[in-house]
Amino acid sequence: xxxxxxxxxxxxxxxxxxxxxxxxxxxxxxxxxxxxxxxxxxxxxxxxxxxxxxxxxxxxxxxxxxxxxxxxxxxxxxxxxxxxxxxxxxxxxxxxxxxxxxxxxxxxxxxxxxxxxxxxxxxxxxxxxxxxxxxxxxxxxxxxxxxxxxxxxxxxxxxxxxxxxxxxxxxxxxxxxxxxxxxxxxxxxxxxxxxxxxxxxxxxxxxxxxxxxxxxxxxxxxxxxxxxxxxxxxxxxxxxxxxxxxxxxxxxxxxxxxxxxxxxxxxxxxxxxxxxxxxxxxxxxxxxxxxxxxxxxxxxxxxxxxxxxxxxxxxxxxxxxxxxxxxxxxxxxxxxxxxxxxxxxxxxxxxxxxxxxxxxxxxxxx
Amino acid sequence: xxxxxxxxxxxxxxxxxxxxxxxxxxxxxxxxxxxxxxxxxxxxxxxxxxxxxxxxxxxxxxxxxxxxxxxxxxxxxxxxxxxxxxxxxxxxxxxxxxxxxxxxxxxxxxxxxxxxxxxxxxxxxxxxxxxxxxxxxxxxxxxxxxxxxxxxxxxxxxxxxxxxxxxxxxxxxxxxxxxxxxxxxxxxxxxxxxxxxxxxxxxxxxxxxxxxxxxxxxxxxxxxxxxxxxxxxxxxxxxxxxxxxxxxxxxxxxxxxxxxxxxxxxxxxxxxxxxxxxxxxxxxxxxxxxxxxxxxxxxxxxxxxxxxxxxxxxxxxxxxxxxxxxxxxxxxxxxxxxxxxxxxxxxxxxxxxxxx
Numbered sequence: 001x002x003x004x005x006x007x008x009x010x011x012x013x014x015x016x017x018x019x020x021x022x023x024x025x026x027x028x029x030x031x032x033x034x035x036x037x038x039x040x041x042x043x044x045x046x047x048x049x050x051x052x053x054x055x056x057x058x059x060x061x062x063x064x065x066x067x068x069x070x071x072x073x074x075x076x077x078x079x080x081x082x083x084x085x086x087x088x089x090x091x092x093x094x095x096x097x098x099x100x101x102x103x104x105x106x107x108x109x110x111x112x113x114x115x116x117x118x119x120x121x122x123x124x125x126x127x128x129x130x131x132x133x134x135x136x137x138x139x140x141x142x143x144x145x146x147x148x149x150x151x152x153x154x155x156x157x158x159x160x161x162x163x164x165x166x167x168x169x170x171x172x173x174x175x176x177x178x179x180x181x182x183x184x185x186x187x188x189x190x191x192x193x194x195x196x197x198x199x200x201x202x203x204x205x206x207x208x209x210x211x212x213x214x215x216x217x218x219x220x221x222x223x224x225x226x227x228x229x230x231x232x233x234x235x236x237x238x239x240x241x242x243x244x245x246x247x248x249x250x251x252x253x254x255x256x257x258x259x260x261x262x263x264x265x266x267x268x269x270x271x272x273x274x275x276x277x278x279x280x281x282x283x284x285x286x287x288x289x290x291x292x293x294x295x296x297x298x299x300x301x302x303x304x305x306x307x308x309x310x311x312x313x314x315x316x317x318x319x320x321x322x323x324x325x326x327x328x329x330x331x332x333x334x335x336x337x338x339x340x341x342x343x344x345x346x347x348x349x350x351x352x353x354x355x356x357x358x359x360x361x362x363x364x365x366x
Numbered sequence: 367x368x369x370x371x372x373x374x375x376x377x378x379x380x381x382x383x384x385x386x387x388x389x390x391x392x393x394x395x396x397x398x399x400x401x402x403x404x405x406x407x408x409x410x411x412x413x414x415x416x417x418x419x420x421x422x423x424x425x426x427x428x429x430x431x432x433x434x435x436x437x438x439x440x441x442x443x444x445x446x447x448x449x450x451x452x453x454x455x456x457x458x459x460x461x462x463x464x465x466x467x468x469x470x471x472x473x474x475x476x477x478x479x480x481x482x483x484x485x486x487x488x489x490x491x492x493x494x495x496x497x498x499x500x501x502x503x504x505x506x507x508x509x510x511x512x513x514x515x516x517x518x519x520x521x522x523x524x525x526x527x528x529x530x531x532x533x534x535x536x537x538x539x540x541x542x543x544x545x546x547x548x549x550x551x552x553x554x555x556x557x558x559x560x561x562x563x564x565x566x567x568x569x570x571x572x573x574x575x576x577x578x579x580x581x582x583x584x585x586x587x588x589x590x591x592x593x594x595x596x597x598x599x600x601x602x603x604x605x606x607x608x609x610x611x612x613x614x615x616x617x618x619x620x621x622x623x624x625x626x627x628x629x630x631x632x633x634x635x636x637x638x639x640x641x642x643x644x645x646x647x648x649x650x651x652x653x654x655x656x657x658x659x660x661x662x663x664x665x666x667x668x669x670x671x672x673x674x675x676x677x678x679x680x681x682x683x684x685x686x687x688x689x690x691x692x693x694x695x696x697x698x699x700x701x702x703x704x705x706x707x708x709x710x711x712x713x714x715x716x717x718x719x720x721x722x
Contacts, residue, residue, distance in 0.1 A: 063642035082645055082682050089679035090641055220640060221604025337631055338638050339605065 032306030040305050047318045051099075054325040058095040059087070061329050066091070089223070097222035097230070098328055098342075101283040102293065102321025104234050107241045108280035109294030110301070110316045114248035114309055115272035118183045122295030123280030125186045126273070129289035130193035131162025132281055137197050151285075156233070159281030163273055165189055176266065178255075217288035217343025219328050230286045237278030238317070244272055245309040252307065290343045292350030293320050300353070323349070418555045421528035423511050425520050430561035431494030437481060437508075439464070440498030440524055440702030446471050447703040448556060449565040456490045458482060460660040462697035465704055477660070481507045488517075495521040496556070498700060500529045500536060522559070525552050526614050526701040536635045539612045546577065546617055546709075549701050573706035577621055580713045583720045584623045593620075594650035594716050595627040597685070598699050599639075600657075600670055606644055609655070610637040614701040622712035623720075624651070641679055651716050652685040657696030664693035690716075 034040045060066050066083065073079075074087035105123065112121040123129060135158020139145040145154065170178075170185035247268040250258040255265060280294065301315035324342065327349055331340035416428040435456040436442040442457045446468040458478040463469070476490065487495070487508055495514060497503065500523050503511045510533040511521045523529070525548040530538035550570045557566025584591055598615045599608030609615035610631035619626050627649040631637045652674060654667040671691050680686045692715060698708045714721045 063640055063646065080682070085679050085682060086642055086645060089677075218604050332640070337643055339640050341603070 032302065032311075033304045035306065040311055043304065044311075044314060044318065047315070047322070051318050051322040051325075054322045054329070055095050055099065057329050058098060058325045059091050062086075062091060062332050093224045093227055094219050094222040094328070095325070097227050097286055098219050098325050099321045100227060100230055100234055101219070101287045101290065102324035103317045104237065104279040104283040105290060105294040105324070106297045106301075106316035106318075106320025107238055107313060108276045108283070109296075109298045109320070110309065110313050111241055111244070111248075111272050111276045111279070112294070113298050114244075114251060114312075115269050115276075116182050117251065118180075119299075121183065122291070123276060123283075124190065124289070124291065124295070125183055126276060126280075127162035127166045127186050127189040127193060128159045128277065128280045129284055129291075130190040130197070131158040131160070131165075132156070132284040133289060134158055134193045134197045134200075135161070136285075137200050141200055153285075155285035156281045159284060160277045162189060162193060163277045163281075167270075167273055216341045217284075217290035217346075218339075218341040219287050220339055220341070222287070226286050230282045233278045233282040237275045237282070240271060240275035241279070241313060244268060244275065245313050248272075248309040252309070288341075288343060290324070290346055292346045293324055296350045296353050297323060418558065420525065420552075420555065421511075421523050421532075423515075423521070423532060425522060425555075425559055427558045430559065431492075431520065433490070433492045434494045434496055434560075435487060435490065435492035436496045436498075437502040438498035438700075439697045440700045440704075441496040442472065442475075442498075443468060443703050444498070444524075444553070444556065445496060447565070447569050448553070448560055448562045450560050450562060451475070453560075455492055456482070456487070459658070460697075461658040461700070462656075462662040462695040463660065479660070484508050492519055494559075495519060497521065497523050498527075498702060499524070500527045500534070500539075504533055504535060520559075522552075522556065524549070524701050526617070536612075539635065541612050541632070544612060544614055544617050544701075546573075546621060546705060549703075549705060550574070553703070569703055573703070576706035576710050580622060580710050583713070584717070587717070587720050591623060591717065591720070593623055593625050595647070596624040596651045596653065596712075596716060597627045597644070597647070597649035598653045598655050598694065599628075600654050600667075601673055602638060605638055605640045607636055607638050608644075609699055610634060613699065614705070615699040617701075618699060618705060618709055618712065621709045622716065624712065624716050641677075645680065645683060648682075648684055650684045650688070651690045651692065652683075653692050653694035653699075653712070655694045655696040655699055662695060662697075664695050664698075667693035667695070 032040075034043050056068075059071050060068070064083075064086070066087065070083050071087050071091070074084040078084050078088075108123045108128075109121075112123055112125060113119065116125065118125065132155040135154040135156075136151045138158075139151045139154035145151050166182065166185045166189045169189065170182035173181070175181070247258075247263050250261045250263040251265070251268060253261070259265060283290070297320040298312060298316045301312045301319055305311035305315045324346065327345035328342040330349075331342050331345045334340055417424040417426055419425075432453055433455040434445060434450060434453045436445045436454055436458070438459045439461045442454075442460065443465055445451060445454055446464070451468070451471040454475050456476045456478065457472070458481050460477070464472045478486070481502060484507070495502065495508065502508050503514070503521065503523065508514065511523075512532050514521055526544045527536075527539060528543055529535060530540070550573070553566045553570050554563070557563040596619050597606075597608055598613075598619070599606045601607075608628045608631075609626065610633070611626065611629045612632060613626075613635040616626040616629055627647045628637065628639070631639075654670045654674065656662055656664070656667040656670065659666075671693055674680060674691050675686055675689070677686075685691055698704065698711075
């Protein structure tokens with residue numbers, strides 16, 4: 001491709017910006033901003049610190065601004081004051097659930113993109129959000145389940161069933177579960193489940209209010225019990241995900257080459273599917289369907305750390321909760337006295353980033 | 367000046383598709399809204415015409431409707447209370463069980479769980495649509511009142527919920543219209559429209575008596591009577607959905623000798639708040655308003671009441687600490703014929719010492 005001399009606008013841009021641009025473009029197109037184990041590890045450590053900072057922010061910023069001392073006192077000088085209760089029962093659980101949900105969504109996004117080799121893949125593409133939502137709405141409107149601990153399980157089962165259905169549909173015909181067929185099956189199942197869900201909620205007014213949560217995703221209802229319930233599933237999902245990273249690297253070279261490298265494609269895809277259901281299903285059960293995090297963060301991780309899944313996964317797992325926490329804190333302050341649900345904020349924050357990535361076009365090569 | 371003349375412009379013609387009438391109405395609507403203060407209900411006696419203004423729209427009184435469609439709980443109950451239950455060709459959207467005295471009358475009526483489409487509405491051939499909330503006459507539901515009148519269907523919105531313009535919703539309610547007096551005026555005006563003035567006077571007298579007794583009890587208590595802060599709302603989406611300033615709840619609570627803990631939220635009738643906001647406002651009583659099903663009773667709030675009482679984050683909230691979290695229904699916070707008994711019930715709950 002021949003390059004003409006840069007346009008006046010670009011030429012007039014400050015040198016720092018144009019350098020950043022070319023640096024970032026190169027990163028998106030190939031090897032990542034950071035090369036070498038050393039810089040990637042250091043960068044990851046730095047990002048963990050950023051994540052810790054966003055967690056602290058989430059503890060301190062809310063309806064009332066708290067101080068570090070007040071948070072500390074809630075644990076070490078407990079008096080049962082309003083502040084103590086807010087810290088113990090609202091801010092800390094909410095922050096930890098955001099962390100767990102963020103890690104899950106980030107890791108699930110990496111797995112979906114790696115297994116389906118679909119750059120536009122996210123937990124949504126396998127019908128997981130749609131399955132979790134439908135199961136929840138059914139539980140509320142048909143079975144009358146109202147407690148969160150009650151419908152968590154339905155959301156989880158719905159996510160799993162949807163993923164299995166998508167996998168089954170995507171596996172029929174010659175060639176097995178190819179990425180394109182999986183993505184197509186996912187889109188079809190999502191549309192089907194979504195329309196059934198709509199049909200139910202349009203008929204049932206009583207469950208409407210509770211359903212709103214399942215449409216946009218929110219961390220407002222997070223509590224300690226929810227965290228305890230979700231953690232084991234997420235832990236298993238994460239272990240599986242990390243175990244699969246080598247196979248995902250092989251898959252990225254293409255089915256034939258991967259097979260010749262000794263990767264059992266069916267098994268990797270099945271295990272990947274299980275891990276995705278565990279991670280994204282649990283995240284959806286705990287906080288509703290939060291979009292864009294699982295879709296956009298893996299691309300950012302890839303842009304920074306390069307195409308190796310052994311790096312993409314940890315980077316995503318750290319960046320995603322940081323993004324989610326920032327979005328949640330924003331949602332608490334921008335629309336007072338109401339809160340903007342985190343799902344809305346992540347879409348607002350995530351969409352421009354994602355559009356930029358798509359416009360760079362070199363997202364393929366997964 | 368202009369406002370006064372326009373208010374006095376009453377016409378005795380029927381409202382067909384006449385362009386003259388329409389243009390007069392548009393002028394009327396424009397001048398009325400230019401005056402700023404919407405006139406929620408008519409001053410028919412003063413002008414001696416055969417129209418009544420309801421939310422700036424004229425409704426004729428000389429030709430009682432025979433086929434009434436009642437949308438939402440308050441409208442259905444008011445129609446029965448005015449004795450026109452047998453003229454109901456359709457009813458829609460109950461939030462709870464209808465009042466006991468109307469159970470039988472309501473049983474034979476055609477009922478839709480949610481608002482039907484405009485087409486379905488027209489298929490039962492109503493000549494009048496009575497709505498308890500302003501959501502019925504939006505483009506998503508029945509269409510504007512003007513568009514219904516063009517095909518010969520007159521309509522009425524409960525005055526405490528008048529939108530600032532035809533077709534608009536909750537966000538534009540004028541708080542000065544959110545009063546029990548507006549409910550009385552609606553009853554009288556609708557009595558005139560339906561030709562059941564006597565029934566209307568009886569209902570108003572009943573309601574006045576009930577609320578009068580509450581007012582007397584509160585006054586008898588003298589200056590010692592504190593007006594506790596009260597929340598009406600329910601758990602929703604991880605926080606709470608509460609009745610805010612412009613909701614009729616504020617009027618009900620003030621008549622009952624309390625005050626709405628969320629009166630300061632004045633943008634909408636229903637506002638979603640965080641648990642932290644609830645902790646900060648610290649209401650002394652919480653009424654959990656379950657909704658919406660034709661079979662619902664306050665007892666259906668039991669689960670949500672338990673959830674509020676057992677939420678560790680709310681342990682310091684006065685209402686929770688003192689066990690003052692009560693079962694309630696959304697239907698009970700609506701403006702309508704049940705408002706007086708609701709006021710009495712709340713007064714007895716928050717001022718037990720005055721009603722022994």
